[in-house]
Amino acid sequence: MTDDQIREGVLRVLAGIVPGADLTALRPDLGLRDQLDIDSMDYLNLAIGIHEELQVDIPESAYDQLETLDDFVRYLAERTSGST
């Protein structure tokens, strides 16, 4: 799975969690929490959605290192490498 495919997958999940947000304006290097006004329930839903979309289980212990879209892409790329 390429980085672009992962990015699109994460954005699809985010679109379902924050339906009114303009994700085209999302800065990949800035925190999702502040940009999208999301909370811990949204983060949990994001983890669940990524599990369903990309079949990657993000442990709670990894939450602290996942603040930006780039963080998610990087983290998920390491765990989906070789899947395509």
Added chain:
Amino acid sequence: MPTLGADMSVGILSSWLKKPGDTVQRGDIIAVVHTDKADVEVETFASGVIERMLVEPGSEVPVGTPLAVIRESGEAEPTAASEQEARLMISPSARELAHELGVDPAEVRGSGPGGRIQRKDVEAAAAARDPARPPPSAPRPAVAPQAPAAAPSADDRGAAMRRAIGAAMSRSKREIPHFYLGHTIDLSRAMSWLTESNVHRSVSERLLHGVLLLKAVALALRVVPELNATWQGDEVVRHDDVNIGVAIALRGGGLVAPAIRHTDELSLDELMHAFRDLVTRARRYSLRSSEISAPTITVTSLGERTVDTVFGVIFPPQVAIVGFGAVVERLWVSDGQVLPCPVVSVSLSADHRVTDGHRASAFLVALDRLLQEPEEL
């Protein structure tokens, strides 16, 4: 029209989901009502066959107005007038006056036969709420059919919600003699237990720490039950069911506080499921009437934004609100040692007509004790 919360006296009937002749069971959703805060799915409180609808879609309907006639099993053919008056226990004249004065009939104590609400009861309730409030110049019709409204814009909904919240909070600060207590709780055991528990759960079954707080509040209310109550007329009514209203921030501003029913009886897994479902639907502006009318106390948390402490304003007719700040690491003295510990600041805003600082502090002590034994929640 069921109670739509302290900040809502009317709703617009958007659509019927049932038709005359349909059989319904208590709890079935029969209609959708639009309010400034949500599209509310109205549940029926009776089982039987729908005789007829009394309100057309697009009508603005005051709280307490009958929406439909349901003939219960074995019940004789009803007449519209007797059905309406018996069920509401309020005279048509009093109902009209209540609407005119913006008084929720559900919160008026009737002095007539069998507790029937009369005009004087409504006048007394209005005077007690705001003695200085002048009467309106012209009464509004009880039911005013109108063209179905277009879906509100985000700005319109936001402005309407702010007005509704402002009205409810103004009423609260005007009528309820608040007092406030604060306490800091060591969450070392609770957070360790939560982390360990979540390691063994699938991602979709993980718990948030807020669920532990909700359950602990629910159980602490068994210790100090006078806080699980509503103020009706001029007296407090305690409730056996613990239905915690959860303050949920909406996208772009505003909030709602629908209830998780029987919070104290749910397991943590059940509570997490209910909590997640409620947050999801609230943020889609889709709630059920029982969730809006049921709260017996509210819990609010601003910890997401690293706020240390929140001192809430009580949602009428409730008599208390519990506020949680962020879970933060602080140096904490425990067993003679100074250690970094996760702690949370909790506040209690309570109604001095109902309780006092001594009892309210007992609630916070109980809450603290419960959170020291998370495996028992």
